[in-house]
Amino acid sequence: xxxxxxxxxxxxxxxxxxxxxxxxxxxxxxxxxxxxxxxxxxxxxxxxxxxxxxxxxxxxxxxxxxxxxxxxxxxxxxxxxxxxxxxxxxxxxxxxxxxxxxxxxxxxxxxxx
Amino acid sequence: xxxxxxxxxxxxxxxxxxxxxxxxxxxxxxxxxxxxxxxxxxxxxxxxxxxxxxxxxxxxxxxxxxxxxxxxxxxxxxxxxxxxxxxxxxxxxxxxxxxxxxxxxxxxxxxxxxx
Numbered sequence: 001x002x003x004x005x006x007x008x009x010x011x012x013x014x015x016x017x018x019x020x021x022x023x024x025x026x027x028x029x030x031x032x033x034x035x036x037x038x039x040x041x042x043x044x045x046x047x048x049x050x051x052x053x054x055x056x057x058x059x060x061x062x063x064x065x066x067x068x069x070x071x072x073x074x075x076x077x078x079x080x081x082x083x084x085x086x087x088x089x090x091x092x093x094x095x096x097x098x099x100x101x102x103x104x105x106x107x108x109x110x111x112x113x
Numbered sequence: 114x115x116x117x118x119x120x121x122x123x124x125x126x127x128x129x130x131x132x133x134x135x136x137x138x139x140x141x142x143x144x145x146x147x148x149x150x151x152x153x154x155x156x157x158x159x160x161x162x163x164x165x166x167x168x169x170x171x172x173x174x175x176x177x178x179x180x181x182x183x184x185x186x187x188x189x190x191x192x193x194x195x196x197x198x199x200x201x202x203x204x205x206x207x208x209x210x211x212x213x214x215x216x217x218x219x220x221x222x223x224x225x226x227x228x
Binding site: 031033035040041042043044045048050056058059088090092094099100101102104106107109 | 117119122146148156157158160163165204206208209210212213214215216218219220221
């Protein structure tokens with residue numbers, strides 16, 4: 001089954017404790033992105049990757065890091081989480097040249113206290 | 114850069130009423146895709162429809178219908194005979210074909226269907 005998976009689905013952590021949210025897709029997609037969703041703001045892109053070892057900033061990259069060492073994985077790293085990073089996070093993927101076919105993960109609800 | 118505006122924030126309707134959600138977009142590209150997503154209280158994003166910029170046909174799917182008007186840069190969504198299960202947040206989004214694969218989302222419409 002074609003899918004994008006995210007782990008963990010729910011996470012409560014404390015300020016400053018490094019964490020990683022994993023994202024994996026099984027469709028051999030080149031493009032992967034991370035979005036965060038906040039009330040009243042919709043979803044905003046954090047980082048995106050056009051292929052292995054190619055990543056770039058989206059609209060709200062501050063406080064986040066990503067890596068793309070393998071095509072299927074695109075982890076989101078919060079080196080020193082802060083309460084303003086409490087949000088709902090979504091990973092998405094698509095094939096190169098097929099931006100109209102976006103696949104979203106189920107979301108990760110992160111709370112930073 | 115592309116932009117999507119959903120002006121209404123929360124809309125409450127009584128069950129069986131129709132509800133229309135407005136979506137206005139901005140883009141300089143001539144090739145783009147428009148989407149509507151539903152987000153129920155459980156939080157996942159449920160894909161509803163995709164339209165490319167060359168296809169202005171309106172679409173109906175059950176109680177859902179969409180009206181795409183390039184002349185006014187709008188892609189409105191109507192739920193006919195609303196039901197309690199339609200209570201959710203609905204997002205309109207746009208992606209440019211030659212962009213950085215960034216989906217630009219509107220801020221969402223919270224639809225509350227009152228039984």
